């Protein structure tokens with residue numbers, strides 16, 4: 264009887280050993296960051312690059328502002344052509360130029376979060392990114408009295424961490440249409456920016472510009488050319504949220 268008991272306990276220990284061994288082997292899989300490609304992210308609806316629309320509508324977006332030098336000139340141009348845009352602003356800039364944020368909002372443009380301090384989002388931990396976004400959110404909320412719904416990560420970087428923070432704070436992550444980065448932060452001329460966009464633009468595109476950080480007279484020049492030409496071709500310029508609402 265005693266021998267049988269020993270045998271039973273031996274089997275018991277072996278089973279426990281096997282279960283623990285299996286768990287040990289599988290553990291890295293649970294901690295391994297999940298990689299999802301663009302198609303997988305698009306299916307979740309948490310990250311967007313562009314919209315699939317029937318109408319001739321596109322979204323102009325401006326990052327890093329507001330700027331005391333360039334933003335108001337851009338707002339004047341948008342008003343002249345009845346265009347609405349989305350400004351992904353930095354909390355730090357908004358704090359310095361609240362009247363420009365207020366004007367953007369009053370004129371029907373959308374304001375999105377582009378962090379407070381512009382950290383590289385892939386280089387900071389979860390809690391720091393979360394704190395930075397909350398700080399920017401509060402600054403903007405105190406100016407316009409409304410919540411922002413969109414977040415554009417710095418350098419357009421997205422991964423599980425970035426999307427998780429954005430989701431937690433009820434933001435949709437907005438990148439831009441591949442190929443519609445104006446690269447207006449380089450020395451490229453406004454004429455070249457406009458030409459390339461006019462050749463490649465499609466309904467539903469989200470275009471990337473900047474209104475702060477360096478000389479953005481090229482951005483203004485590009486808009487001066489683009490807005491009347493695209494309007495003539497039947498395009499309308501609407502906010503990112505309005506564009507996404509039209510998505511099929």
Ligand SMILES: [Zn+2]
Nearest residue numbers: 326327417418
């Ligand atoms: Zn930026």
